[in-house]
Amino acid sequence: MTFLALDIGNTRLKWAQYASPQPGAALLAQGAEFLENIDKLGDGAWRGLRPPRHVLGCVVAGDAVKRRVQEQMDAWDVVPQWVVSSEDEAGLRNGYDHPTRLGADRWVAMIGAYHRMLAQGAPRPMVVVMVGTAVTVEAIDAEGKFLGGLILPGHGIMLRALESGTAGLHVPTGEVREFPTNTSDALTSGGTYAIAGAVERMVQHVSAHCGAEPKCVMTGGAGWKMAPSMTRPFELVDNLIFDGLLQMAQGRYLPAGQA
């Protein structure tokens, strides 16, 4: 009863195949492709996979990308399911004004993060940071209500915006420094501390609103770049979206009692 989880962001498609659709299932295979390379998955990395019984994914890269990915599954007798954010699922309540407009990746990552926190001890409020093409910073209270979140540009978008809007900022990537003394370091540090500063503010907002220090987790392709510059202890998790998809898959594909 193998299960294929898909996380299709604006830069890369990440996939993971599990032995069954439930948290803790054995990981059989995984990979990542830049979106320009996804049309080769069927003849490439997915060719040797055992055909999955269920496919559940989240896609924020648009309908054209979604269709291109679906074509790569033609060899399998499976209809992929795509997550749409809802008012509540898997113990989380969605505080967005229009719950379905919340990015599916954000919703799934929060479900993964919340269950991870519950498995570790007494319920706590959370700040969940995802550093991908964009950066998202989510607030969840201890009862599992998503209070709201921030969206800001990721490192790449910040740099490209500055490059295209100025004459003098075409420089190689620099280092993160407290007091940058060259243009490269000034840009790299500016982007990194913009993200770290936004996250710090959210931690303060959650602490004040919930009356307790939040547990902080970070994920996403560029999470490792941010980790050393954070102002608080952060748990860096490889892929919260896969954790969330396994959680949701258990509710959708396993009969009650088998979970």
Ligand SMILES: Nc1ncnc2c1ncn2[C@@H]1O[C@H](COP(=O)(O)OP(=O)(O)O)[C@@H](O)[C@H]1O
């Ligand atoms: N080996 C890598 N391959 C691709 N992107 C990487 C890599 N290491 C770090 N990154 C960074 O991660 C970002 C992409 O992260 P990812 O989580 O795949 O984004 P998204 O989910 O938006 O597609 C890129 O903008 C890049 O800055």
Ligand SMILES: CC(C)(COP(=O)(O)O)[C@@H](O)C(=O)NCCC(=O)O
């Ligand atoms: C914020 C995002 C662009 C993040 O995309 P990513 O960086 O993962 O590629 C995505 O979650 C999205 O398109 N959200 C819809 C708008 C919203 O969540 O309010």
Ligand SMILES: [K+]
């Ligand atoms: K993402």
